Each structure stands twice: as structure tokens, then as C-alpha cells.
Amino acid sequence: MDILSKEQLSVLMEYRDELCVSLYMPAFRTGPEKRQNQIRFKNLVRKAEEQLNAKRLRSGQVEDFLSSIKPLVSDNQFWSFFQSEGFCAFISGKDLFYFRLPLRFDENVTVSGRFHLKPVLGLVYNDSRFFVLALGLNGARFFQCSRHSMNELVMDKVPKNFDEAMQYNEQQKQLHYHTNAPQSGGRGIAVFHGQGGGIDDKKSNILQYFKLVDHGVSGVIGQEKAPLLFAGLDHLFGIYKKANSYPYLARENLAINPEDRTDAELHERAIGVMGSHFLAARDEAIDSYLNLAGTGRTAGDIETILPEAFGGRVDSLLVSPGAPQWGRFDPASRKVEVHESRSGDDEDLLDLACAYTYLKGGAVYDIAPGSVPGVPSPAAVFRF
Known part of the structure; x- marks a missing residue:
């Protein structure tokens, strides 16, 4: 699944060209409906061709215009691994933008001088958006959530678990491994201590592992401001707060062992924690309006x-x-x-x-x- 960031939304909102094509479609993750995703997309591209032809473009011009999106029509691997509720694409004669998003869009094709963005706007500014980091020593899972959906995000260059981080450390150097040791006040980068130490060394190594996870989270979130909920054991939350660089980490954590929970159970528990957060923020905005x-x-x-x-x-x-x-x-x-x-x-x-x-x-x-x-x-x- 992809994140439609604030920066990307800004680019799409300001984009203007003689012809801008916007495609929206619902999608399915499993079952026989999933096999229809690729067929549905092919039909939408055909509708885009028809609308472009209606603009009195020549056949060759239409082919050139849609040349950037056509490879996706026959990309079997892309559709086989498709794991989102909806898909949208924005095409001009110069650029292509596409997103797999947690919204089941209605099928729609629009051709005009700007991109049609209303179906995605609610996703990026809705007050119920938040992230969940389910983290333990056996691994990390990262999700983008709303009240009604939960979609896993992929973090790059993050060890699968704490042991893998330590194994990598041991491969590099038996006792100490430094990569760009942080300057005072800067972001800490992985500095692991050798095996055989005491409790303090174990905590220090967990902290360095969590810094790698934080780096992966930051690479996905970018400039977002949606709250991030930590789902994990209390003592690990205390360590993660030291590793965290995201300004909107929720003060309250979801104190569970995430390895014992399905995604659905995790989502339900997360909504229970974050519901009060969203209501409090909205009530504060209401009070501000009435007072001012x-x-x-x-x-x-x-x-x-x-x-x-x-x-x-x-x-x-x-x-x-x-x-x-x-x-x-x-x-x-x-x-x-x-x-x-x-x-x-x-x-x-x-x-x-x-x-x-x-x-x-x-x-x-x-x-x-x-x-x-x-x-x-x-x-x-x-x-x-």
C-alpha cells in the first residue's frame, strides 16, 4: 500500500495541463474478486482512451498519451501482489502518478485540465487517520489506519527482528560496530555492544535496534502529522520513546504483546485507544470556535x-x-x-x-x- 503524502497532494492539486486523466477503481485483496482487479483496470484504461478520442485526439496521440500507464495493464506480478482497497492513477502527457490506497473508490474516469482529487481528499485530511507501530524484539509491523481500515506499510532497511540486528552487528565486528556515531543532539545511529554484557548492554542494544526501526518509520511517514500509536509491552515503549524522532508519537501506548494479536484484533484495540484522542482534539476545536x-x-x-x-x-x-x-x-x-x-x-x-x-x-x-x-x-x- 502507498501513502499519499502532503507533498504529493500539493503537487497534484497544483498540476495543470491541457489534458489530465484521473482513474479510480475499487480493488480486492483476496478471493475471485482479486482476479478481477487487472481486468477492471484494463477496462478503465479503455474508457480513458474513449474520452481522449472524444477530445478529437488522433489515434497515435492517444497511444502516446497513455504509454506510461499501459505497462501496468499487462503487469501480472503487480496485480498478483496487490493488497489495497482501491487504486487511483493520474496521467498527463508528461507525468504518471499512481497510488494503492485504503479506500474502496467508485469506478471513475475523468479528463479535464486538472486532476480530479475529491475521492482521495478525505483520506489525507480526515481527523481519524493514524499510524500504528506494533513492535517487539521478534519484529516490527507498521500500519496506516482509520476508524474503518488498517493497511500494512513496508519499511525499508529495517532488520526483521532484534536477533537479526545483532547478527549483522556480529558480522561487522565482534565487540563494537559504529556507523556514523551521532554528534551531540543528533539522531543516534546503530551502535551495538558485544554479546555477554549485562542488563544495561541489553537495553542499549534494544535502543539501537529501535533507532533503526524509527529510521524506517520516518522514511515512510515523511512530513505527516497524524499520530503514531506504539503497540507493545510497557518497558519496550519506554525504550522506544528514547529512540523516536517523530513529533506526533501518542503519549499513551497500546500495552499488549502484538505477536499474540491478529491484525483485526490490533486494529480494534488501537481504535479504543485513539478514539478518545480524536474526540478530545475535535472538542478543543469546537470550544475554540465558540470562545472566539x-x-x-x-x-x-x-x-x-x-x-x-x-x-x-x-x-x-x-x-x-x-x-x-x-x-x-x-x-x-x-x-x-x-x-x-x-x-x-x-x-x-x-x-x-x-x-x-x-x-x-x-x-x-x-x-x-x-x-x-x-x-x-x-x-x-x-x-x-
């Missing part, structure tokens, strides 16, 4: 909120899921047009506001319509 209402630091209409979100002023945004608010937004003039129904190249202005809020470092929270007196949807709290 009337001071000039809040707004409750899309015409005001969207330009401020684009400008990076929105600290938190509360929105009701469901019905879109169609219209157009011109970033250059920051002018907003709201339409009663969709027409032409209209965009969902609520999704745009959510995306810009997220990209500029703000937080987005779902709120049920009318659930909190005095808080409309959308409702924004400004930084200044």
Missing part, C-alpha cells in the same frame, strides 16, 4: 473560509460530511463563486477548503449537521 466567535478570528461561510484556507490562515476547520458545495475558486484573485448545482468545471468548495487547510498545516474535523448549537458547517478558526 465574534472576535474576527472565526467564520461560518465558504466565501470567507476558502480564501483564508488558501492563504494559510485557518487553524482548524469543522465540516459536515456529505453534500458538496459546488462552485469555483480563483486562487489569483481569491474570488469565490457558489452555485446551487454543479455546472461545467465546478469543484466542491468544501473539499478545496479542507485540502488547503490541511496543506497549510491546519486540522480538519468532521461534525454532524446541527450537533453543536452555535457551530455551523463549515466553521473555521483562524490563526490570527
Whole structure:
């Protein structure tokens, strides 16, 4: 599975070309449905060809345009190992971006002057996103989660377990092995101590192993801000906190032996821990809106909120899921047009506001319509 990062979303949102093709499809991990993934994708590419032909491109131009995506149609290995709920691809005459994501998309092909991103926006800014690191001495598993899904991520260059890390150490040098010993205040890199030491040496070696795991986690997470939940024994959590470099490690850990739990059990327990975290953050945003209402630091209409979100002023945004608010937004003039129904190249202005809020470092929270007196949807709290 892939992560659609903040940086990638920003590139896709700002991308403009004469023709931009967006493909979305649901996918299946097991059973006879999984064998249909490749066929479904082939049919979507055919639909893209038809839409490009309708733009009056010549046959050769259409072939050239889709040349970057065509190899995936016949890549049996890619589809055999496919392990995600959904697949999306974004194609222009110059570039190809594709992602295996934990969302079961509706089938859709869109051709316009920009990429169609609404189906993925909820994944990247939704307030229920978090990561789980299930870690023990016998190995590490790393997951991207929401309230409804859990998908394992691959960490590069991380030993399979503590023993493998120690074996590698012994192969390099019997007693001591140093790789780029850290400067004062810098990230610690693997510094293992020889076998035969006491309890302190064992803890030190575990710490170095955990630093390798932390390095693998950082390589996957990048600049994300979603919380990271540690799932493991209490004493190991204490050691991992010393190795951790990710600023959003949850203060509370899931105190279990992850080796004794299935992925489904791990997800259920993780939701139990993180549920209170998300509710507390959302309630804080609601309180901020109510306390600051009337001071000039809040707004409750899309015409005001969207330009401020684009400008990076929105600290938190509360929105009701469901019905879109169609219209157009011109970033250059920051002018907003709201339409009663969709027409032409209209965009969902609520999704745009959510995306810009997220990209500029703000937080987005779902709120049920009318659930909190005095808080409309959308409702924004400004930084200044």
C-alpha cells in the first residue's frame, strides 16, 4: 500500500495541463474478486482512451498519451501482489502518478485540465487517520489506519527482528560496530555492544535496534502529522520513546504483546485507544470556535473560509460530511463563486477548503449537521 503524502497532494492539486486523466477503481485483496482487479483496470484504461478520442485526439496521440500507464495493464506480478482497497492513477502527457490506497473508490474516469482529487481528499485530511507501530524484539509491523481500515506499510532497511540486528552487528565486528556515531543532539545511529554484557548492554542494544526501526518509520511517514500509536509491552515503549524522532508519537501506548494479536484484533484495540484522542482534539476545536466567535478570528461561510484556507490562515476547520458545495475558486484573485448545482468545471468548495487547510498545516474535523448549537458547517478558526 502507498501513502499519499502532503507533498504529493500539493503537487497534484497544483498540476495543470491541457489534458489530465484521473482513474479510480475499487480493488480486492483476496478471493475471485482479486482476479478481477487487472481486468477492471484494463477496462478503465479503455474508457480513458474513449474520452481522449472524444477530445478529437488522433489515434497515435492517444497511444502516446497513455504509454506510461499501459505497462501496468499487462503487469501480472503487480496485480498478483496487490493488497489495497482501491487504486487511483493520474496521467498527463508528461507525468504518471499512481497510488494503492485504503479506500474502496467508485469506478471513475475523468479528463479535464486538472486532476480530479475529491475521492482521495478525505483520506489525507480526515481527523481519524493514524499510524500504528506494533513492535517487539521478534519484529516490527507498521500500519496506516482509520476508524474503518488498517493497511500494512513496508519499511525499508529495517532488520526483521532484534536477533537479526545483532547478527549483522556480529558480522561487522565482534565487540563494537559504529556507523556514523551521532554528534551531540543528533539522531543516534546503530551502535551495538558485544554479546555477554549485562542488563544495561541489553537495553542499549534494544535502543539501537529501535533507532533503526524509527529510521524506517520516518522514511515512510515523511512530513505527516497524524499520530503514531506504539503497540507493545510497557518497558519496550519506554525504550522506544528514547529512540523516536517523530513529533506526533501518542503519549499513551497500546500495552499488549502484538505477536499474540491478529491484525483485526490490533486494529480494534488501537481504535479504543485513539478514539478518545480524536474526540478530545475535535472538542478543543469546537470550544475554540465558540470562545472566539465574534472576535474576527472565526467564520461560518465558504466565501470567507476558502480564501483564508488558501492563504494559510485557518487553524482548524469543522465540516459536515456529505453534500458538496459546488462552485469555483480563483486562487489569483481569491474570488469565490457558489452555485446551487454543479455546472461545467465546478469543484466542491468544501473539499478545496479542507485540502488547503490541511496543506497549510491546519486540522480538519468532521461534525454532524446541527450537533453543536452555535457551530455551523463549515466553521473555521483562524490563526490570527
